[in-house]
Amino acid sequence: MATVKFDNATRIYPGNDVPSVDKLNIDIEDGEFLVLVGPSGCGKSTSLRMLAGLEEVNGGKIWIGDRDVTNLSPKDRDVAMVFQNYALYPHMSVADNMGFALKIAGTDKAEIRKRVEEAAKILDLEQYLERKPKALSGGQRQRVAMGRAIVRSPQVFLMDEPLSNLDAKLRVQTRTQIASLQRRLGVTTVYVTHDQVEAMTMGDRVAVLKDGLLQQCDTPRRMYDHPNNVFVAGFIGSPAMNLLNVPVTEGGARFGSGLLPISREDLSRAGNEITVGVRPEDVDITSEGDGLPLTVEVVEELGADAYVYGTPASDKAKDPTAPVEKPFVVRTDGRRPPMKGETIYVKPKEGHLHVFNMETGERIGD
């Protein structure tokens, strides 16, 4: 087991001017589950591969424990890519399916058996060790495949979108298994996904990347409550945070008919307009005339809750043909949702407003 450190790690593909990964700095603790997430092309897979030794590092260094692995070949790094291939061999027992890679490496029989049994215990496969894979369920087969990586007892597990070719049900099931398994094993794990829900539910910490640059690396909670910039604010959370550009006035920001109080110090760091963000669950529906008027377009009933998708009424009044921007989403009590077509007034709950500089996208204030 080991720590992992990206130290200004940079990857520039030949023929490109812009780095695909630009001076990445992340310190991963021993035993931590770190998820790299971001839209496609953000550099998350490239970062993982730099750690695995599959991509050259053009600048900076990568450390595993106290070893500088920047120039080591993949097999000398003691990392395991999980789920590269999870085809199981039909004529071999579950135990052999898990342990055969050790046999290739020349590990002795007793040691193989010991490690396979340990892995089987953790994976809840003990009673199946002598069976053939055919006799196992889909989920159990997945676990045998995981066992293959576990018996190698690497210092770091690397997983690159391991769930992408599973169907939705098995994906959710395997997601939970991987996360709990990782906690039981305590092996440092770096996991890549494009799915922010996967990232938030699995990671001890989540690193959001965009255009090769690290945007933020924090616990899921902190990331959700305190996004460092507009990109992270909009990327993390589903439905996404409502983000609006609003004019700055004396003492705050204009929000429909209301005023959002913002400290003078924070306002001094903004221009004439700022971006305000509020999560759907942090919006109150108020009385007529108080706050931002919304025309209700769609109401999504989920039982206990309902999501209301509305368009700021002022936008429509100005220019009815203007394309509707992203809808403003409000989570409300599922028993008394507003009706489609109705106009409602909303404002953020106190203490739940996020403010960003409109030009730079950076967070202002706490």
Next chain:
Amino acid sequence: MPLHITANRPDPELLDLPWGLPLEEWPDEFLAALPRGISRHVVRFVRVAGRVLAVKEIKHSIAVSEHNMLRNLERLDLPCVEAYGVVSGRTAADGTELDACLLTEHLEFSLPYRALFSQHLRHDTAARLIDALAVLLVRLHLAGFWWGDVSLSNTLFRRDAGAFAAYLVDAETGELHASLTPGQREHDLDIAGVNIAGELMDLEAGGALPEGTDPVAISGRIVERYAELWDELTGETSLTMGERWRIDERIRRLNELGFDVDEFTMTTDVDGTTIQIQPKIVDAGHHSRRLLRLTGLDVEENQARRLLNDLDSYRAATDRMQDNEEQVAHDWVARIYEPVMARIPAQLRHKLEAAEIFHEILEHRWYMSERFGHDIPIMDAVDDYLYWVLPNKPDEQSVVGVDTVEMPVVAWDD
């Protein structure tokens, strides 16, 4: 969502297939009985309008990207199965959505390794299979393709006029880069080593591996053979004028490694001449059959290989790669082989078999070139050989069927 078929030239008969059933449940009447490999996904063969298609049930996005990847590999002229199309929007009778299907053309006369190994396989055939896979992997890597799941299951083997060829059948995990880093190549080899050993151990567990075959040793061989071939093919590739003998040298080294030359190209620009060699694996007797077909000369295997190498380098040097092979062979016989043989005095002809004399002259020329560091015209080599070497040979006419042996260095200092 309605059923949607994406293909270059979709056949209406495709619509008759039971797309509303999970592939696993397709009735036998639709299926073609062909050997199947191990796969993570359900794969079946079907007969459609006189052709056989492989159908793989897989998530739509993966089906589309694999389809596109196979197309790209085809464009790069790499040996892989041909993508036929993608069927999506499948719905079962009860309304559940089914995964998409990737369709590829079945490679005729090809066999999966399980079928090959479960027949009684001669020892050298197993070695040739592994060599063919090494050739495939080197070619893919040279083209910048990272496979990600190198295995015998993802490869089909075809025996084609004496040549053994391996084809990629599964590009699901593959990625195409401008070029590969050493780390990416090593990773692919690592995966290959583990997968191949696993697959052979599985055959062993199923009792289908011949006695005395060691899965770990065989899988180690692929790594070894790959490394030898990679080094040979990526070594010095530029030539200057008068260094044609260096091509010969490269071919000799490849032959020594047990690889043959499928194709080679020479490109000349301001930086000099670059050669690219495409290796292949051939079956015993391949060279003598090919030489016989092209020239009518009926000789032993190693002699034939040597003669064919000369014919091939003649073809490249005269820039006639586009010309019909038989035509070039005819010219080579008329302009090189026959004039050389005509130069041999009658009293020396009984010394050695004609093809062996020709072979020795080629060897002699090569040693002269190496010694002098430049090309030697064939006729100069002939004269030197006739003066210094052939007269000293014992008569061998009575010894029938001598095959080529290694020759000692015989070129003289000047």
